[in-house]
Amino acid sequence: MQKHISLDAIMAMDKQERVHFINSLGGFKSVSLVGTVAKDGKTNLAIFSSLIHIGANPPLIALIFRPSPPERNTLSNILETGFYTLNHINEAIYQQAHQTSARYEKEISEFDETGLTPEYKNDFKAPFVKESLVQIGMAFREKIDITINTTIMVIGEIAEVYFPEKCLSKDGFIDLEKANTITCSGLDSYHKTIQLDRLSYAKPNKELTSIL
Amino acid sequence: MQKHISLDAIMAMDKQERVHFINSLGGFKSVSLVGTVAKDGKTNLAIFSSLIHIGANPPLIALIFRPSPPERNTLSNILETGFYTLNHINEAIYQQAHQTSARYEKEISEFDETGLTPEYKNDFKAPFVKESLVQIGMAFREKIDITINTTIMVIGEIAEVYFPEKCLSKDGFIDLEKANTITCSGLDSYHKTIQLDRLSYAKPNKELTSIL
Numbered sequence: 001m002q003k004h005i006s007l008d009a010i011m012a013m014d015k016q017e018r019v020h021f022i023n024s025l026g027g028f029k030s031v032s033l034v035g036t037v038a039k040d041g042k043t044n045l046a047i048f049s050s051l052i053h054i055g056a057n058p059p060l061i062a063l064i065f066r067p068s069p070p071e072r073n074t075l076s077n078i079l080e081t082g083f084y085t086l087n088h089i090n091e092a093i094y095q096q097a098h099q100t101s102a103r104y105e106k107e108i109s110e111f112d113e114t115g116l117t118p119e120y121k122n123d124f125k126a127p128f129v130k131e132s133l134v135q136i137g138m139a140f141r142e143k144i145d146i147t148i149n150t151t152i153m154v155i156g157e158i159a160e161v162y163f164p165e166k167c168l169s170k171d172g173f174i175d176l177e178k179a180n181t182i183t184c185s186g187l188d189s190y191h192k193t194i195q196l197d198r199l200s201y202a203k204p205n206k207e208l209t210s211i212l
Numbered sequence: 213m214q215k216h217i218s219l220d221a222i223m224a225m226d227k228q229e230r231v232h233f234i235n236s237l238g239g240f241k242s243v244s245l246v247g248t249v250a251k252d253g254k255t256n257l258a259i260f261s262s263l264i265h266i267g268a269n270p271p272l273i274a275l276i277f278r279p280s281p282p283e284r285n286t287l288s289n290i291l292e293t294g295f296y297t298l299n300h301i302n303e304a305i306y307q308q309a310h311q312t313s314a315r316y317e318k319e320i321s322e323f324d325e326t327g328l329t330p331e332y333k334n335d336f337k338a339p340f341v342k343e344s345l346v347q348i349g350m351a352f353r354e355k356i357d358i359t360i361n362t363t364i365m366v367i368g369e370i371a372e373v374y375f376p377e378k379c380l381s382k383d384g385f386i387d388l389e390k391a392n393t394i395t396c397s398g399l400d401s402y403h404k405t406i407q408l409d410r411l412s413y414a415k416p417n418k419e420l421t422s423i424l
Contacts, residue, residue, distance in 0.1 A: 003377040004334070007370065010271055013384065020384035022268035025348060025373065027300055027388065028395035028405060029265070030239035052264045052276060053241070055361040056234035059222055064264060088239055091408065095420055102414040113416070122216070136237060142360050148353060148367060149267040155360060158219065161237065165215040172225065172232035173398045176239065182408065183240035183395050186385045188423065189410045193240060193395060193403035196303065201400070202314035204325070208307055211400065 024186040031184040033097055034063065035085040035118065035127045036077030043118050043127050044073040045110035047100045049184050051086065059158040061086065061138065067150045073106060078154060082140045083125040087132035090180035094190045096131075124160055133179040135162040173198070236398040243396040245309055246275065247297040247330065247339045248289035255330050255339050256285040257322035259312045261396050263298065271370040273298065273350065279362045285318060290366060294352045295337040299344035302392035306402045308343075336372055345391040347374040385410070 010018060030051040036044045054060035065075050078084045089097045096114040104113060111118045111127070118127035119135075128135040137160030144153040167178040176193075183191050200209045222230060242263040248256045262276035277287050290296045301309045308326040316325060323330045323339070330339035331347075340347040349372030356365040379390040388405075395403050412421045 001377040002374055003380065005373045007271070007372070010370065010373070011269075015269070017384035018271070019268045020381075021386065022271045022370065023265055024384075024386035024388065025271075025346070025370065026263050026265045026273055027242035027244060027346075027393055028240055030241055032239060050264055051238050052262060053235055053238045054276060054358065055278075055363060056231045057223075057227070058361065059219070059230070059234045059237075060361060061238055064266060066267075094408065095411065098411045099414050099420060102416045102418075104416050108416075134237070134239075142358075144356065144358070146266065146354075146356070146367070149270065149272060151266060153365075155358070158222065158234065158237065160219070161217045161222070162214055165213040168215065169232075172229035172236075173401065174233065174236035176236065176397050177403070181239055183405060185388050186410075188413070189385065190408045191389070191405035192408060193405050196306065196394065196402045196404060198398075198401045199307065199310045202311050204314045204316050204320075206314075208311060 020186055028183045028185050028191065031089055031182070033087040033089060033100065033116070033129050033132065034074050035087060035129055036074050037081060037126055038073070038077050039080055042107070043109045043111050044077055045100050045114070045116060045129065046074045047097050054155055060141065060155055061158065062153050062155045065152040065154060067152070075152065075154070078140050079143070081125055084138050084140070084156065085126045085128045086136040086138060087129035088134035088176070088179060088181040090133055091182060091192060092180070093131045094182060098188065098190070122160065128162070133164055134174070134176070134181060136160070232398055240395045240397050240403065243301055243394070245299040245301060245312065245328070245341050245344065246286050247299060247341055248286050249293060249338055250285070250289050251292055254319070255321045255323050256289055257312050257326070257328060257341065258286045259301070259309050266367055272353065272367055273370065274365050274367045277364040277366060279364070287364065287366070290352050291355070293337055296350050296352070296368065297338045297340045298348040298350060299341035300346035300388070300391060300393040302345055303394055303404060304392070305343045306394055310400065310402070334372065340374070345376055346386070346388070346393060348372070
């Protein structure tokens with residue numbers, strides 16, 4: 001049976017029900033751990049499912065920040081230091097990754113609490129997550145205030161990328177399944193994937209073919 | 213073996229290689245068909261993997277538009293009429309969905325070319341995709357110019373939602389696997405999912421539990 005829900009019914013939901021419902025509706029999401037460090041050396045690690053590809057030239061990825069407390073360390077660290085890391089989540093660490101969403105005191109590092117390991121390398125200023133197989137070093141570029149609901153979009157440029165060599169295809173595509181990267185839906189549901197196919201570049205009046 | 217690539221090497225890639233590489237790096241993505249109609253009644257359908265949850269109250273989802281030609285019909289129709297639809301992609305229609313990315317002439321409707329069926333219902337002004345099991349009617353709210361690379365973010369408010377009743381959990385979560393919704397990576401890779409778990413709300417010093 002098909003169910004139909006209108007805006008009025010959405011607004012009449014209790015708050016947590018609406019949050020689960022709307023967060024599910026967007027579909028499966030990119031999910032990563034964002035690693036930062038404060039000026040005083042204190043590390044922070046937070047799970048984000050609001051990553052979005054902005055462009056390839058220059059290579060840009062954006063994150064959306066809510067105006068509420070849990071993510072404030074991440075945002076203030078990014079603005080203070082100018083650098084942060086994005087670390088893909090795999091099946092071995094998704095529970096630890098989810099635990100970073102707990103509201104820890106500011107003095108506490110989520111690395112310590114979850115047992116994930118901060119990894120500094122090649123003079124990059126922010127900590128990577130050692131257990132993550134796809135690690136991206138980001139340089140802050142722009143902050144955009146989304147006035148309609150007081151969220152904030154932070155755009156960063158990709159500075160460094162680490163990933164398993166076996167994942168890279170000749171055409172530049174990275175096979176994320178070979179890196180055990182997972183996806184999420186809603187606020188708390190984690191999923192591994194099974195590739196259906198890669199499809200050829202679409203042209204009018206031309207049959208698509210598999211490019212696997 | 214771990215591979216390390218820096219910005220210089222990314223910028224030295226050939227254009228298509230860089231596009232594949234950077235589009236893969238963000239992880240698995242939400243992917244939907246965006247349905248619109250022009251003032252003259254001509255329909256348009258385009259695949260987007262740049263959806264992002266902006267907030268639940270009010271319920272907002274954003275799309276990123278490139279400054280290039282293929283998506284111009286979608287954007288101009290949204291701005292002209294104020295309405296559009298987001299339609300989840302399932303295993304039965306992902307090839308047709310991918311085909312909508314071909315650069316058809318402006319007079320041609322991707323509905324006609326791909327065999328997907330426009331569905332008008334409950335007086336909503338934009339066409340849904342009949343073959344899609346999760347259909348969302350959107351009202352345009354805000355356009356934000358991302359000056360750093362001349363892309364455009366369009367924010368819409370969820371007005372109507374249609375989905376299979378069996379997908380809805382008590383707490384508001386929608387089980388997208390029951391709706392056969394798929395995800396994508398890179399420019400052309402499609403994936404179905406296998407749920408690992410749903411995890412309880414994380415709190416400091418409290419063990420996570422499965423809430424399936």
